Amino acid sequence: MGEMKSAWQIAMEKADKLGKASPDELNKIKYEPEGNRIASLYLQDDKYDLAGELAKNAVNDAAAHIKKGIEEILLRNIALPHNEEDMRRTTRSMTGLKILKENKKQLESLFGLVNTLLNQYQVALQQTYAEFKKKAESAIQQTARSMGGAGGNQAALEQKLQFQLQEEWRQISSELDAQYDRALDEHKQKIRELN
Numbered sequence: 237m238g239e240m241k242s243a244w245q246i247a248m249e250k251a252d253k254l255g256k257a258s259p260d261e262l263n264k265i266k267y268e269p270e271g272n273r274i275a276s277l278y279l280q281d282d283k284y285d286l287a288g289e290l291a292k293n294a295v296n297d298a299a300a301h302i303k304k305g306i307e308e309i310l311l312r313n314i315a316l317p318h319n320e321e322d323m324r325r326t327t328r329s330m331t332g333l334k335i336l337k338e339n340k341k342q343l344e345s346l347f348g349l350v351n352t353l354l355n356q357y358q359v360a361l362q363q364t365y366a367e368f369k370k371k372a373e374s375a376i377q378q379t380a381r382s383m384g385g386a387g388g389n390q391a392a393l394e395q396k397l398q399f400q401l402q403e404e405w406r407q408i409s410s411e412l413d414a415q416y417d418r419a420l421d422e423h424k425q426k427i428r429e430l431n
Contacts, residue, residue: 243269255309259297271305278306279313279328287335307336311424314350316357316416326354339430346430350423357416364412366404372401 247265280282286306293299317323330347337343353389379397 248261255256263297264301264304267301268305268308270298271302271307272309273305275300275309275332278332279309279325282328286332290333290335304335307333307428310336311428314420314424316420317354323354331347333427337427337430342430343427346423346427350420353416353419357412360412360416364408368405368408372405375401 274289278289279288290299290306293302300412310332313329314326315322315326317326330350334340334343345370376397
C-alpha cells in the first residue's frame, strides 16, 4: 500500500517540479493552510479566540500568510442566506474580519453595504416566491378544472405539473442567486483589498 502524503509534502513536490520556490512562496504554501484551519475552527466554535491566535503568530514570518488563509475562509463564508446557519456563518465571518483587518472604518462601511444587499436578497426571494406560488397554484387549479374528473390521469398530470413547477422554481431562484452573488462578490473583493 502506498504512503500517505501530507499537504505540505505534496505542495513541496509541486514546488520542486516548478523550480526553486522563494522563501516567501514556501511560507505561503506552509502557512496559508494553517490560516484556513484557524478560520474553520473559529467559524465552528463561538468561543474560539481568533484575536489570541493572531497574537500568537504576529511576529514571525508566518503572520501575513496565516492572516491571508483566515481571510480566504472568512470571505468564502459570507454568503446569501438560505437558512439560519448561512446567516450565522456570515455574521461570524464578518466579526472575524473585523478582528483581522486594520481599516475598521472602511470595513464597517462595506459591511453596511453587504448587510443591505443580504436584506434586499431576502425580500426579493420572499416576493419572488410569493409571486411564483400564486402562479403555480393558479396553474394547478386550471389543470384540475380542465381535466374535470379524469381520475388517474389527473393525478399523473398534477404530479408532472408539480415537477415542472419545481424545476421552474429552481431556475428562477438560481437566476436570483446569481444576480445577488455577483454583487456580493464585488463587495467581498473590496473587503479583500483593505488592509
